Amino acid sequence: MITLREVSLSDLPEWSRAHQSAYFRHPTRIDASIHEAWFAPGELIGAYDGERCVGTLRCSPYELSVPGGTTIPAAGITNVAVVHTHRRQGILHTMMKTALQSAAQSGRAIAILIPTEYTLYGRYGFGPSIRSRRIEVDNTGGGTLRDQVESDHKGEIRNITAEETRHIGPQLYDRFRETQVGATQRKSAWWSNLTEEWFLTRRAVQPFYVTFRDSRGDTTGLVVYSATLLESERKIRFNLNVVENIFLNQESRDALWRFIFSLDNVSHVAISNIAIDDPITELLREPSLATTQFSHTAWLRILNLPEVLSARTYARDGRLRIKVNDQQGYCDGSWEISVTDRKALVSPVSGSVDIEIGIDSLASLYMGGGNAMTLCSAALIKEHSPGSTMLLNEMFRTPVAPWLPPNGLELV
Structure with a gap:
């Protein structure tokens, strides 16, 4: 048993x-x-x-x-x-x-x-909500970034130690996640693992930690990368793997990417986890130098619908009555979402509804990374009132795509 x-x-x-x-x-x-x-x-x-x-x-x-x-x-x-x-x-x-x-x-x-199989956790009410990318850039010829990418900054790029990273990193990241939709806090064990504080977990290829500090002395960016030596009879070449890229503003982003792509003897730069809408490919002299693929997707499962929908802000005001199908029972029923001044009041209702949607599809829309029109075309949303799907899409959209930086959640 x-x-x-x-x-x-x-x-x-x-x-x-x-x-x-x-x-x-x-x-x-x-x-x-x-x-x-x-x-x-x-x-x-x-x-x-x-x-x-x-x-x-x-x-x-x-x-x-x-x-x-x-x-x-x-x-x-x-x-x-x-x-x-x-x-x-x-x-x-x-x-x-x-x-x-x-x-x-x-x-x-x-x-x-973060599932390994796309369909495995949908039966529990999870829906794909936060996507990320992996990017590999051919840096063989150098001069990879556009000339317009700021290089004459007034700040300072600093190589720091693992111990300094354990102090600076959490403070920087907490400021970053205040404005990054989809981010979570990081536990101290995550930083210990990144900086290899535990002797037993130290890898053969050691990482480097680099920050950007602006003219006021404020640290506003951090990249962490490791280098792998390529076998070559003629010259020494390396591949870089960037495992951490946190920026508070454009100045730190431009400065640190300029630093990464100007390192000598680097053939390729891989960025293992980056936001869907991060402008990195637009910074390249030739976008075709980059190979992009979807990385991990975080799936969400709403457990308390009124609390979840009331917590966020919305792109426009409006009122919708939706029927939520939830086989597990946590959110099953009909609800009215009334948005005024970008904040929602959510309450149970009875009677006719404008839209019928599964809890997994609602989770896909929640962070602003989904598209209600696409879900409707795929028969994952049933529209009972003309124009209600368009209104749902306009209410839930966000100007910036959600992104979940690494936080210790592994593929399951």
């Missing part, structure tokens, strides 16, 4: 073994070190067959930045795994159901995860 229980610190080695096994890996001292550093009481769920762990899940509290500059309490779900011998026995379903119930009961208004 399979039972679920909260994982204690003493249970962690067995829990870690099950998690690694599900992804065809054997646990190492590095894995144990990382899991122990991220451990917090009450966040880990284990599915047990007797005393053997066969399923894992982590559900951690986060604060999610939404349109309008406010945050809502969120549950970040990660480390979801079932060992190979126990798959297709309902263990994942039971763990997800338990995690969502626990999140809702603890006051988390929304849940967030």
Whole structure:
């Protein structure tokens, strides 16, 4: 018989073994070190067959930045795994159901995860909401950026240490996420991992940390990158992998990208996670130098519809009555959304509605990164009142695309 229980610190080695096994890996001292550093009481769920762990899940509290500059309490779900011998026995379903119930009961208004399979979590009410890109730029010939990209800044570009990054980074990032829709806070363990504070997690290729400090002495940008030596008989060449890119303004963005792309002997620059609408490709002398692909997509699951919809601001005023279909029951029913001066009042209603929509599709629209017209064309929205889908789209749109910078949530 399979039972679920909260994982204690003493249970962690067995829990870690099950998690690694599900992804065809054997646990190492590095894995144990990382899991122990991220451990917090009450966040880990284990599915047990007797005393053997066969399923894992982590559900951690986060604060999610939404349109309008406010945050809502969120549950970040990660480390979801079932060992190979126990798959297709309902263990994942039971763990997800338990995690969502626990999140809702603890006051988390929304849940967030990053799935490996597009269709796996839609059945639990999750919808794709926050997309990001991976970009690789051919820097072989140098002069990659346009001449118009500011290079005569009055600030200072500084190489800093890992220890300095652990002090400067969190302060800079907290300022950044105040205005970045889709961002969450980062836990101290995330910064420890980025800066390799733990000896056991240090990688063979060490990262470099570079900041931009403006003329007032204010740090407004940070990039973190590593370099890999390319095998060549003629010359020394490197590929750069940028794993962190946080900018508070255009000055810091231009200055730090100019620095990255002017480094000598660099053939290619890969940016592993960047916003969909980041202007990096427009800064290039020749946009064809860049190869772009979609990176991870964060999926949202609304658990408290009135709280979630009331938290954000909207692009225009209007009133809509919507029927929300939610098989899990958290948000199922008919609701009126009345927006005045960009703020919404949300209340349950009865009778006819303007729109019928699934909770997963509503989550796709919530952060401003979705398009209601597209969802309607795909039969994911049913329009009962002419023009209501257009109004929904105009209300929910945002001028800047949402983006979730890395925060410790892994693919599940």
